[in-house]
Amino acid sequence: MDRRARGLALVGLGVLVIVGTLAVGAVTAPDRSVTDGDERQTLVGSQGGGTGWHDHGSVYLVDSDEIAWREDSADSYFDVTMLPNGSVMAGFMHSGYEDGCGPYETPCTKTGFRVIDPDADGGPTVVSEHAVPVRSQGNSEVHDVERLPSGEYLMTDMDAERLVAVRNGEVTWEWRASELYTAPEDPTRRDWLHVNDVDVINESHYLVSVRNANQLVVVERGAGAVEVINADRGGSDDSCLVRGEQLVPDADGDVRCGDPDVLNHQHNPQWLGDGAVLVADSDNHRVVELHRTESGEWEPAWTLERAGGIRLDWPRDADRLSNGNTLVTDTLNTRIFEISPNGTVVWSRETPDTSPIPYEAERLPEGERVGGQRYPGGEAAGETDGRTPTATPDAPGGDVPGLSLGMTVLRAAVPSTPFWFGEAHLGFSLVGLVLVVGGGIDRWRAL
Structure with a gap:
């Protein structure tokens, strides 16, 4: 030849x-669209799509398996919460602001939270916004916001790596992560800790996700950090330096870094009750329920790595629902699904092509609750009294x-x-x- x-x-x-x-x-x-005929309403915050996922963001409501409404005026949306009056609160990031840019050149990027009226004349409308300018479009966003009974809004400020509470646009309280972690000279110039979630445990305690340290921190208002879930093991741990060496060693060369086999760059933990948390363990491509042992250590008690014949791919949210099922945002598989304790997918919905990258989802009307059914502990997947989903054949x-x-x-x-x-x-x-x-x-x- x-x-x-x-x-x-x-x-x-x-x-x-x-x-x-x-x-x-x-x-x-496998099919990502599954329904059992029951009516469900699921609120979704989508980071969007495009290069760097900094475009085509949206908040939308899935009614059973159809999109009932959608608001898409921000580059990216993140955490979503339906308020008692029916409006929707959402963390967001958007570029192109001409005013209020502070020390940054115009047009600038701002981040914060918006309140959306889904029933406004003419369709879903942003009715209010709290936003501050940030140095960069990526890794500086407000990923989560909670409305406190006091009327304050509690946010994760990833730009300055802190929790901050505001009322009427004024800061009323803050907790800076530099109280616990060794800080760089200017946190706004690097993706240092990536504080990406806060949940209210009770009126004085908050559960915080510190992604780059593989840790969850319980912060008491007025006292600071009172517990670290997946506490560091000492020394300089390379597992927390894989995203550009964000962590800063202390004088002894040590960094605060949790065991990546327990948590690895996680998102959106849910406090199930004292001694149990449910977490989207993103870089381990699983959902994990951690239980506190008698020795005070936290260990995986239940894990979910596959659902509907599909291996999870960078999930970023998991909520234990009141019916005992678990709602999962499977980000890179571009789907939201609900799975029963025995591993059956009872509902699943692929995300729209116009805004494919989901960040977080909440089932209505309950939202993400504090407290939820725990699954019995076990040594490994498939060994938890039948509650951990059994292994499925390898997905494509x-x-x-x-x-x-x-x-x-x-x-x-x-x-x-x-x-x-x-x-x-x-x-x-x-x-x-x-x-x-x-x-x-x-x-x-x-x-």
Whole structure:
């Protein structure tokens, strides 16, 4: 076979490998849309899509399996809460502000929270906004806001890495993470701790997610940090330095870093009661329920790694519902689903193509509650009195060594990547691409 014919054959084989990989993946992909006929209302905050996920943000209500309304005037939305009067409160980030930019050049980016009236004439409308300018568009956003009985609004300020309470636009209280963690000279110039969630445990205690340290912190108002869940093990732990070395060592060279086998860059913990929390354990690609042991350590008691035949991919929210089921925001699989204690997916909804990257979801009317049913503890998945979902067959796109980073980069750059496209599909597609390029070079040299 001459070089030209061999090149043509290689190109044909490469195209066949790529097309076959995509076709088989699409045909064998599990269904993300599941319903049992029960009526459900689910409120969703979407970070959006586009490059860096800083565009096409939205807040929308899924009524059973249809989108009832949608508000999309911000680049990104995050935590969502329905208030007693029916309005919706949402953390947000938006760029292009011409006024009130403080020390930053215009147009600038602002972050904070908005209140949306979903029943306004003309459709869902932003009726109020509390926003402050920030240095950068990414990793500076207010990801969570809670309305306190006092009338204050409690926010996570990721730009300055603190909790801050405001009333009528004025700061009434704050807790700075630098009280517990060694701080850089200027937290606004780096993604230091990524404080991404706060939940009210009671009138004086708040549960805080410190993502980059793999830790949850219980903060008492007026006293500071009173408990660290997944406490650091001492020393300089590289597992907390994987995102650009955000943590700062103390004088002894140590960093506060929790065990990544317990929590790894988590989001949106829910306080189930004293001694139990439910967490979206994002970089471990699972949902985990942690229980406090008699020794005071926190250990995984229940884990969820698959649902509906699909491996979880960077989940960022999990709520234990009043019926005992768990509502999960499976971010990079672009779906929201509800799963029963025995592992059955009773409802699932894929996110819209216009705003594919979900951040958080709440089931209405209950919202994210303080307190919830605990699942019995066990040594490993599948061993918790039948409550941990049993293992399902490997979903398309299971782990292939060396390609996980490539999938992370691909999904960040192209949010519309099909949910079923995993490491195996990427590997075969790269093989096909090499064959096409190699064949093309052979044909070019033969000219």
